Amino acid sequence: MLTAAEDRQIKIIELLRLENFVALRMVAEQFDVSLATIRRDLDELEAAGLLRRTHGGAVGINQVALDISHDTRAVSYPAEKQAIAKVAAEMIEDGDTVLLDAGTTSFKVAQQLSPRQNLTLISNGLDIVGELTRSEIKNLYTIGGEYTATNRSFRGPLAEEFIRQFTVDKLILNVSSIELDRGVLCTSSPANASIQRSMIAISRRVIVVADHSKFTKSSLSVIADIEDVGAIITDSAARPIISETPENLRRKFIIAD
Structure with a gap:
């Protein structure tokens, strides 16, 4: 019994x-x-x-974030990503220089920003650059380097060297997981973490865009402490997950309803 x-x-x-x-x-x-x-x-x-x-x-215990294909991520939580992107775009001010990290949620942010001609935009995401060139953005810089098909991005030493030549007002950062118990943001590989740390280093304000599923996974490589970013925009399904986190972490979150 x-x-x-x-x-x-x-x-x-x-x-x-x-x-x-x-x-x-x-x-x-x-x-x-x-x-x-x-x-x-x-x-x-x-x-x-x-x-x-x-x-x-x-x-x-087995919720481990591996390299999920771009096509799979592109169709996951579309409504949530759209709501998150809308809030992120509203945080961008006229005249800002914005670095868009490769990723499907950042792509939604790029779509929101594409009609605005008074921004300077930089990205290592192939799909993001394609979207912005179709919109005839005037001030656009693309980051080259080693291409990875997983998230259709450029990374590696050449990309990091290029990034270090800039200073940006806002960074729109994608993550694979958010581990509240450790207070860290993570991604699936050391190579991704390395270029994202380079992005954080040149940014005055870091805005993380992450749907609620990112709180239920673990990932291989730490990008940064949650304390080191300006804001984390997520969707309403994350409310019960973050409701009992310490105040110093909870104040970082913005819920996109």
């Missing part, structure tokens, strides 16, 4: 097979037990290697 705790923990794992994230308060209410009891359950399951604790809940 299973104990009540064992039965509850089995059901928590079953929930994580259906959902990327389970919130502490939601689980406590569902099983009609205290928050302290659920915290103890989650701690025991983490110690057994069955999940990973986060602020406010837990994610499945």
Whole structure:
């Protein structure tokens, strides 16, 4: 016979097979037990290697962000990315120099910015550059280097050397995952992390664009601490995930409804 705790923990794992994230308060209410009891359950399951604790809940232990194809990412969460892009574009002021990191959400931001002729835009994303050239943007710089088909971007030492020649007002940064328990932003490879750190180094303000799925994954390479960026724009589905994070991190988030 299973104990009540064992039965509850089995059901928590079953929930994580259906959902990327389970919130502490939601689980406590569902099983009609205290928050302290659920915290103890989650701690025991983490110690057994069955999940990973986060602020406010837990994610499945196998939620690892690998190099997902561009075509797959392009059709994921389109409405959420559009809402995020709209908010990001509203943060860009006339006369700004903006660096757009390659990625499907940054591409949505580029579409929002393409009618505005009073900006200077820079990007290492092939699709972003294509979108902006079709819009006949007057002030556009493209970053060359080693091409990678995964996110249709240019990276490597040549790209990083080119980036270091600029100073930009705003950086629109994509990430593979946001790990709230560690307070870090991550990506899938050291090569991606390296060029993104170069981008951060030349930017006066860093704006991360990330839908809620990025909070339920882990990734290989750390880009930066959350504390080091200006803002993280995400969608409303991330509310329960970030609701119990420390204030110094929570104040970084902007919800695009």
